[in-house]
Amino acid sequence: MLNTQYQAFKTATDKSYAMLRARGSNIRAVDTALKAYWKEMNGTANSTREIARLNDIVIACKDWLKLKRGKSEFRTTTFTHTEEVRTLFIARRTAIANLGTEAVRELYARLQALGIMTADLRGRLHFDKHKLAVLGSGVQLGARAPNVRPLQPMGADYQNERLSYLTSNKTQAISGSGVHATHDYLTKGLAANQAISLPRDRTRRDQAIAVAAKDVHNLTLDDFQILDEIGRLNMTSGDVNYLNKSERLQYIAMVGPDGALYDSNDQKITTHQFKVTAYAMDSYGTLFTKDADPLGDAMFFNHSSFNAGKDVISAGTLVIRDGVLRTIDNNSGHYKPTRDNLHNCLDVLASEGLNLAWAIVNLYVWVDGVKQEHRYYASEFLRNPNGRPSRIT
Secondary structure, three states, rough: OOOOOHHHOOOOOOOOOHOOHHHHHHHHHHHHHHHHHHHEEEEEOOOHHHHHHHHHHHHHHHHHHHHHHOOOOOOOOOOOOHHHHHHHHHHHHHHHHHHHHHHHHHHHHHHHHHHHOHHHHHHHHHHHHHHHHHHHOOOOOOOOOOOEEOOOOOOOHHHHHHHHHOOOOOOOOOOHHHHHHHHHHHHHHHHHHOOOOOOOOOOHHHHHHHOOOOOHOOOOOOHHHHHHHHHHHHOOOOOOOOOOHHHHHHHHEEEOOOOOOOOOOOEEEEOOOOOOOEEEEOOOOEEEEOOOOOOOOOOOOOHHHHOOOEEEEEEEEEEEEEOOEEEOOOOOOOOOHHHHHHHHHHEEEEEEHOOOOOOOOEEEEEOOOOOEEEEEEEHHHHHOOOOOOEEEE
């Protein structure tokens, strides 16, 4: 049962100055959810309704924190209560983040006790826990704070991949990998006078030839679409999977109390022995991992697939054996994570209790135009990411 009583919450989040006594509509949604929960618990308790009321609290808390994300604590008002407004804002943000987190813990405990926990619910609660921690920090995503790590966007040469997804009303994403491969194929093929399947329309053919002369980092969305059209004719391009919020939860990886990595079915993760396993950590510090095999009719599954092309803390590949992280790297062409990105990812996992005793970090860096692999013991890399690697290849 929640420790937070409604009256205590209201007192902690109420205005202390007389001029503005009324509570706004946004926080009233949290009030309503918390009051409904206690009404349920003080009456004839029903497990189904209890779980529904707890879920309402989580949603109301997330909505309030999301609405207030990035807003300044030092807001100007019509009245001369700047410090009071700031104090109240911080108090509310802290109380609501704590309430939401408490409701998530209670939900998890109740679902487990009732034997009705599912993979989807386990993944959702894990994600919500991370989201509440970040939103409750009061710092914009991408800034530095205990729960917030700097983010890495996709490279300029891949941004049109997400743009194609948004312009299609989130129904289709043109693969940046396929477009890159097609651009390379077209450029080399034209230079060597090779037979290439091009659009029959003369104007479209001329456009394709013009696009081939462009640097891949300077392509427009129209260029992307032209190259994709050619790629589909030559079997070098196609769609890339972009998972929606519910789809990605099945690929979540969670640190268990024993320091091992578990999937949404509460089973220790073992990655495929012969397939490359990709990972991406989203802006809230949630880790997703899956082999690179595409889903459905798509031609590609890339690092961008996990978070629908949005910014990440880090991305790359990893190996997990019986829940134990063995290797992790920053090998992602879409995001090109830096040394700091990989370190931040490992720091998030370590803060959750991940056992790093057997883990190796393979950091990929470019030295004089040559890609090198710098190998570290994970514990050493976590302590000093700029230290001397144990091996360079």
